[in-house]
Amino acid sequence: MNFELTPKQQQIQEQARQFAQQEVAPLAREADEKGQFPMQLIPRMGELGFLAGPIEPEYGGAGMDYPSFALVYEEIGRADSSVRGFLAVHAGLVSHCIRDWGTEEQKHHYLPRLATGESVGCYCLTEANAGSDVAGMESTTREEDDAYVLNGEKIWITNGNIADVALVFASQDRAARHRGICAFIVDTDTPGFRREAMPGQELGHRASDHARIILEECRVPKSALLGKPGQGFKVAMSALDHGRLGVAAGAVGVGQACLDACVDFARNRRQFGQRIGNFQMIQATIADMTADIEAARLLVYRAAWMKQQGLPTTRETSIAKLFATEAAAKAASEAVLLHGGRGYSNEYPVERYYRDIKGFQIYEGTSYIQRIVIARDVIGRE
Ligand SMILES: Cc1cc2nc3c(=O)[nH]c(=O)nc-3n(C[C@H](O)[C@H](O)[C@H](O)COP(=O)(O)OP(=O)(O)OC[C@H]3O[C@@H](n4cnc5c(N)ncnc54)[C@H](O)[C@@H]3O)c2cc1C
Incomplete structure (x- = not known):
């Protein structure tokens, strides 16, 4: 080792x-x-x-x-x-x-x-009535002569308004659930591909572009199909194995940024005649944060190493994503507290880390969904 x-x-x-x-x-x-x-x-x-x-x-x-x-x-x-x-x-x-x-x-x-x-590029999976339950998607595709015709709506699509290329998932047979889903590579200037900004202001990731995408009789050539007809669910899930590694590694980065900020603040902020880093509760917070971030980092590196060996990594990637995002969320919450009133203002970056990290626990499968993926692998299916 x-x-x-x-x-x-x-x-x-x-x-x-x-x-x-x-x-x-x-x-x-x-x-x-x-x-x-x-x-x-x-x-x-x-x-x-x-x-x-x-x-x-x-x-x-x-x-x-x-x-x-x-x-x-x-x-x-x-x-x-x-x-x-x-x-x-x-x-x-x-x-x-x-x-x-x-x-x-x-x-x-x-x-x-x-x-x-x-x-x-953007990745168009989530719909208003199909988030965690991907197989329940309502977007459809039908074959017509030399084309596939796509209809439906996608929401929360990161990069959606700036993308030139969209991976779009749609069902050719909704009754077949996940077996009916197809994946397409769609050029975003295709007639019938419309997009607009998501309504409302996001809690975090405020610099990200999030779009609602509307597909209206969007006609793509047969060559736009990615994988075989009905393989779209597998395509979507395999993409998430890659993406979740990125989310987990990014969470380690957020956790590290929280730790860096806390160490700096603990060394410099003085109360009761001494630096706050001398207080044992501040030390315990920083020690726990350090241990959590180190553990998360090792889980991420292990998942990345296994991917490099060509081994299956669905379970290890989910473990890394779950642990790293939860650890970073805890670190961000503690970091705001440790900065006192200053942590509550964007004068210091910890409030942005605190807002951003919530998204990590939601996208590419919420923390609950990661637990389902892990438990299913550990217990096995009946
Ligand atoms: C910042 C951001 C960026 C995003 N970018 C993209 C993107 O680029 N492309 C894309 O396709 N999507 C994107 N999404 C959407 C994201 O993937 C979904 O929001 C997420 O998968 C959850 O789906 P949902 O919002 O419909 O929640 P729901 O699926 O409705 O879930 C609601 C709650 O129920 C829980 N739940 C659902 N099913 C179960 C179950 N079986 N057991 C226990 N609990 C359950 C969930 O964990 C959650 O807490 C993005 C979201 C955000 C916030």
Whole structure:
């Protein structure tokens, strides 16, 4: 057993850290306040090879290993969850899914553009009446001559308004539940593909772009089908195995950012004639936070390592996502408290971490759903 990063992994970690601290973090507060995604970071992440980390170089990717990509997510997550969220959807859900399920033609057509950021990807699964229960989706597809025609509505679609390429899931036979679902790669300028901003203001991830997508007689060529007819559910779930690793690694980044902020504050804030870091309750908070973040990090690295070995990782990825997001949520809550009144204002970043982390416990399968995935694997199906 070797817990050391390889020289190449250390180099990618350092590069991601520099990018995150020097280019992402300085924009985070303003992006959050204005509710605007810092679009200039997209081509920059392309240049650095982050937009398609583990995708093979023949499709424009950087060919990095999964542990390295987890480090990229972690470092970006430490700076800004909206940017990390962009990446987990664009690369984790969209590019990886096309790489795993696409024909050679689809891979050569889409992956190089997604790798540079010339195209942005979004993943359209959730509907008003089908969130956790994916198989209950109401969007439909029917075959007509040389095309598939899509109808339905998707909500909460990250990158939805800025995407050029959408992975869309729709059912060809609703009675067949998950066996009726098909996956499609849809160019977002296809007639019948409409999008608008989600109503309301989000609790966190305020710089992310979240869209409602309306499909009205949206006609795509037969070549847009990803995988075989009826394989869409498997395609969607395999994408989540990639995406959840990104969420878990990003949560480690948020937890680490909370810890960094708390250590700094505990060293500098003085009350009762001494630094607050001298008080045992503050020390206990920081010790628990440290232990939780370290444990979460190891779970994330293990899941990434197993993925790199080509082993099945559904259970390990769910364990990593569940533990890391819960640990980071606890860390963020404690971090606000530890900062006192200052933690309650966006003068300090911990209030943004506190708002952002709630989303991690919801998207790509809530914490309850991760528990179901884990328990099903442990107990087995009857
Ligand atoms: C910031 C953000 C970004 C998102 N981005 C995307 C995106 O890019 N693409 C996309 O497709 N979706 C996206 N989503 C949607 C997200 O994946 C869903 O919100 C999530 O899967 C939960 O679905 P729901 O909101 O319909 O909740 P529901 O499924 O209605 O769940 C409501 C509650 O019931 C619980 N519950 C449901 N079923 C069970 C069960 N069997 N046992 C126990 N508890 C259960 C849930 O855990 C939850 O607490 C995003 C959401 C957010 C907040």
